[in-house]
Amino acid sequence: MKHIYFLFFITTTISFGQIPGNYYDSATGSGYTLKTQLKDIISNGHVDRDYGDLYTGYQTTDNDNFFENDNSVLDMYSENPLAIDPYNFAHDTNGGTSPGQACGNFTFESDCYNREHIFPQGFFDQERPMRTDIHHVVPTDGRVNGFRSNFPFGLVGTNLISQSNISNPTQNGSKLGNCISPGYSGTVFEPINEFKGDIARMLLYFAVRYEDNWDDTGWDPHTDINNPLNGTSDQFYETWYINLLYSWHVQDPVSTRETTRNNAAYDYQGNANPFIDHPEYVQSIWQNVLSTDQPTLQENITIYPNPVSSDLVYFGTNSSLEIKIYNVLGKMVRKSRTSNSKNYINISGLRKGVYIVKMESSSGTSTKKLIRQ
Numbered sequence: 001m002k003h004i005y006f007l008f009f010i011t012t013t014i015s016f017g018q019i020p021g022n023y024y025d026s027a028t029g030s031g032y033t034l035k036t037q038l039k040d041i042i043s044n045g046h047v048d049r050d051y052g053d054l055y056t057g058y059q060t061t062d063n064d065n066f067f068e069n070d071n072s073v074l075d076m077y078s079e080n081p082l083a084i085d086p087y088n089f090a091h092d093t094n095g096g097t098s099p100g101q102a103c104g105n106f107t108f109e110s111d112c113y114n115r116e117h118i119f120p121q122g123f124f125d126q127e128r129p130m131r132t133d134i135h136h137v138v139p140t141d142g143r144v145n146g147f148r149s150n151f152p153f154g155l156v157g158t159n160l161i162s163q164s165n166i167s168n169p170t171q172n173g174s175k176l177g178n179c180i181s182p183g184y185s186g187t188v189f190e191p192i193n194e195f196k197g198d199i200a201r202m203l204l205y206f207a208v209r210y211e212d213n214w215d216d217t218g219w220d221p222h223t224d225i226n227n228p229l230n231g232t233s234d235q236f237y238e239t240w241y242i243n244l245l246y247s248w249h250v251q252d253p254v255s256t257r258e259t260t261r262n263n264a265a266y267d268y269q270g271n272a273n274p275f276i277d278h279p280e281y282v283q284s285i286w287q288n289v290l291s292t293d294q295p296t297l298q299e300n301i302t303i304y305p306n307p308v309s310s311d312l313v314y315f316g317t318n319s320s321l322e323i324k325i326y327n328v329l330g331k332m333v334r335k336s337r338t339s340n341s342k343n344y345i346n347i348s349g350l351r352k353g354v355y356i357v358k359m360e361s362s363s364g365t366s367t368k369k370l371i372r373q
Contacts, residue, residue, distance in 0.1 A: 018267040024278060032234040035285045038208050038274045045270040046209075048129035054115055058139045059091050060264040066257045073113055074257070076195040077144040078172050086171035089113045089139070106142035108165050116140035118199055119206045120150035123227055125218030130210055134265050135273050136202045144170050147189075152228045153199060154181040154188030154244055161187060182291075183240025186226065197252025200245040204282060205273040207236035239289050246290055249275070249282050250354040253371045311348040313370065315359070325370065326356040347372065 072088040087110035103112030156177040169175040179188040222229035325334035336345040
């Protein structure tokens with residue numbers, strides 16, 4: 001049988017280089033066994049830093065070296081990746097109340113930024129180390145943080161919720177309203193597409209790191225309003241939430257910004273988010289509850305763009321292949337063919353995201369994953 005493979009290139013990125021190469025060596029299982037193995041890995045070495053230290057940590061974990069590249073606070077609730085940001089915050093290590101810096105009081109969006117718990121701290125009674133864990137505690141605009149409150153994340157429909165002194169959608173397009181994600185009908189908060197995968201991987205990290213804590217004294221019961229927990233250490237979240245987070249995970253793949261943040265967080269706190277280093281772990285752990293409509297991540301991942309051309313996908317064979325590219329919903333979006341003289345296809349026009357590539361030849365059919373970044 002002829003072997004079919006992708007050639008891929010990795011571009012140079014900013015890296016702290018702190019995560020050891022053997023960090024995940026003991027992650028040998030699958031399903032919830034793998035989940036617990038990862039919990040042991042990322043719990044060992046985790047240093048519980050003071051809550052006020054987060055502002056110092058943000059100078060390396062959440063510094064904008066990726067969009068405007070202006071060293072401002074990279075706030076997922078105000079960043080506009082396609083145009084000029086509506087406003088920016090300067091890093092503040094003192095937690096002060098100066099306009100444009102960190103604060104505890106705010107009236108309008110852009111007044112100041114504070115610390116957003118992606119998994120709301122009210123659900124765990126502000127206990128540590130959950131409260132100070134930089135892998136899910138991020139700098140965000142104070143007013144938008146309060147606007148999101150403790151609502152779960154999800155896809156928002158047309159019934160937007162109004163609150164005083166804030167627009168909905170917000171200035172960068174985040175919004176609060178009725179949920180149209182399958183399986184839930186309550187109020188949800190939807191960030192912009194650029195950061196949906198980032199937020200999903202933060203919440204999945206939380207499900208691993210704190211899988212044994214959900215029923216500790218002080219934690220809200222999983223039946224409380226807005227609480228997406230399902231009442232078990234294994235699955236951790238309700239099924240609808242797992243499927244939502246997984247869909248965001250594959251539609252918005254790991255970016256250079258996330259890898260840089262993960263390395264900086266390891267340097268700051270001593271542990272890493274495994275779903276940034278190994279995106280395939282998500283599917284392996286929760287495969288028993290994922291919708292059959294979800295794509296699999298068991299195949300090798302090919303990373304693009306490459307230094308030659310971000311529009312050309314090369315195949316390591318000179319034989320004739322019929323190439324069919326499908327989006328995550330199973331719809332074919334591109335069809336092409338390679339030959340003995342042309343072992344590549346052009347994917348110009350394909351939007352950023354995850355695609356399934358099926359390669360058919362006289363020897364059979366192979367399937368690979370293409371991540372368009």
